[in-house]
Amino acid sequence: MRRISNKALLIIFAALLIASAVWILIAGSIKQDELLAEIYVEGRLVHTVDLSEVTESYTINLPHNTILVEPGQISMSSADCPDQLCVRQGVIKSGIYPIICLPNKVEVRIARESGIDAVTGGRS
Amino acid sequence: MKRRLLLVHIVALLAVILSSCSAKPERAESTVFAMDTLMYLEVYGDEAQATVAQAVERLYFLDGLLSAVNEDSEVSKINKSAGGFVDVPDEILEQLNAAQEVSRRSGGAFDISVLPLVTLWGFGTENAHVPSDEEIEAARRYVDYRNIELSGSSVKLAEGMSITLGAIAKGYASQTLAELFEGRGISSALVSLGGNVQVVGSKPDGSKWRIALQDPVNAGETAGVLELSDMAAVTSGGYERYFEQEGKIYHHILDPKTGRPSESGLLSVTIVCENGMTADALSTALFLLGEDGAIEYWRNYGGFEALLITDDGRMLVTEGLRGSFTQSGDAYTLEYVYGNGGA
Structure with a gap:
């Protein structure tokens, strides 16, 4: 059997290392600048908007709620629910705390912020 | 020697690359509204999709069973039958037993028979308002966990009483789902x-x-x-559900002793323990007990860890959370709490 030289092995090793580094970089950079907001009604995704591409503000009108979409941020501008908690929450720009209108079953959330899987808070 | 080392490295690198490309487990998620809240499930593994579907079905089933609002729920049946015994399904029995234990241990700070007070205050409804002292006293007469009688698989409330599982049902549901997931591998x-x-x-x-x-x-x-595995983390706080009247904020966690929103000096209580149902009940119990009572409860009974945030800016963390909790920012002064045998 022909032996592979040490040099060849070293080249294979280096090539693999570089290839994997490139792969990690590519995989990591895809959609990095995207700020995807999702709007759910009764648990169903009804609308998706990339906030990073919004240049002019506009509203999305749902039967009981109005959502204000602005460059880089999103908020519930009005709702016909009694508690108005969702309106009082103001704008969100990141993924940790979604805006939730419980009475009308509307949720606005931004795709998960890196590193946090869930939130425990006094909602319950 | 050097050559062997190099070969080992190549094999290891190949293994890492291959595993990161191929072995991605199936992932499924779902968002549902049930039990008066927003629920989110995320499952990885074989048959993740089917498992999530089963879990969602289970949540709707529990919602129908446990609601205090739904007239046909099992809980409503118990309330309508106050004064006499009524048979209850295992799902409710388990919660009643757990609730009663926390009630006893907390000296009645935790009490599932607060429904007359909850209804009176009208939290979460358009009718939310501050009741008169007379109204509060009248409702409070029917609040006492000691008048809930459990016998075998049936329960009896004293005349005029009514219960809500609001402070334990979501924890029971998450525990049920965790067991369902484990059962499905x-x-x-x-x-x-x-x-x-x-x-x-x-x-x-x-x-x-x-x-x-x-x-x-x-x-x-x-x-x-918090960095956790195989664990539940439940927080009770007055800051999410409340109403305002004449410039004063009234939050939704009612103290059965006073019939009014708790003023225990705690802003939030987080419980970390393996059982979601226990965590849920304890978060409310310790919130109502206040700082001293909460720490005493933890020292006496243990089996869980707690994180309390006080209204004077302190964050009290029981020693078992050292290593799994990292504070963000410096809004609160972090203090560790030790058990009886501790420093």
Whole structure:
């Protein structure tokens, strides 16, 4: 059997290392600048908007709620629910705390912020 | 020698590359509204999709069973039958037993028979208002967990009483789902039922789940992060559900002793323990007990860890959370709490 030289092995090793580094970089950079907001009604995704591409503000009108979409941020501008908690929450720009209108079953959330899987808070 | 080392490295590198490309487990998630809150499920593994579907079905089933609002629920049946015994399904019996234990241990700070007070205050309805002292006293007469009688699989409330499982049902639901996942061989899952978080196993990449703890003062901020596996984390706080009357804020956690929103000096209580149902009941109990009572409860009974945020800016963390809790920012002064045998 022909032996592979040490040099060849070293080249294979280096090539693999570089290839994997490139792969990690590519995989990591895809959609990095995207700020995807999702709007759910009764648990169903009804609308998706990339906030990073919004240049002019506009509203999305749902039967009981109005959502204000602005460059880089999103908020519930009005709702016909009694508690108005969702309106009082103001704008969100990141993924940790979604805006939730419980009475009308509307949720606005931004795709998960890196590193946090869930939130425990006094909602319950 | 050098050559062998190099070969080992190549093989190891290849193994890492191959595993990161191929072995991605099936992932499924779902968002549902049930039990008066928003629920989020995330499951990894074989048959993740089917498992999530089964879990969602289970949640709707429990919602119908446990609701205090739905006239046909099993809980409503218990309330309508006050004065006499009524047979209850296992799902409710388990919660009643757990609730009664926490009630006894907390000296009645935790009490599922607060429904007359909850109804009177009208939290979450358009009718939310501050009742008169007379109204509160009248409702309080029917609040006493000691008048809930459990016998075998039946329960009897004293005349005029009514119960709500609101402070335990979501924890029961998350515990039920965690057991369902484990039964189906799922080794990685997360359930978030309106602030009740329960995780099964670790994340698919083997790292622990990272659970943010919401800042009770600035609800858009994070007070810290818990890194957990096979654990439930439940928080009770007055800052999410409340109403305002004449400039004063009235939050929804009612103290059965006073018939009014708790003024225990705590802004939020987070409980970390393996059982989601226990965590849920304890978060409310310790919130109502206040700082001293909460720490005493933890020292006496244990079996869980706690994180208390006080209204004078302190964050009290029981020693078992050292290593899994990291504070974010410096809004609170962090203090560790030790058990009887501790420093």
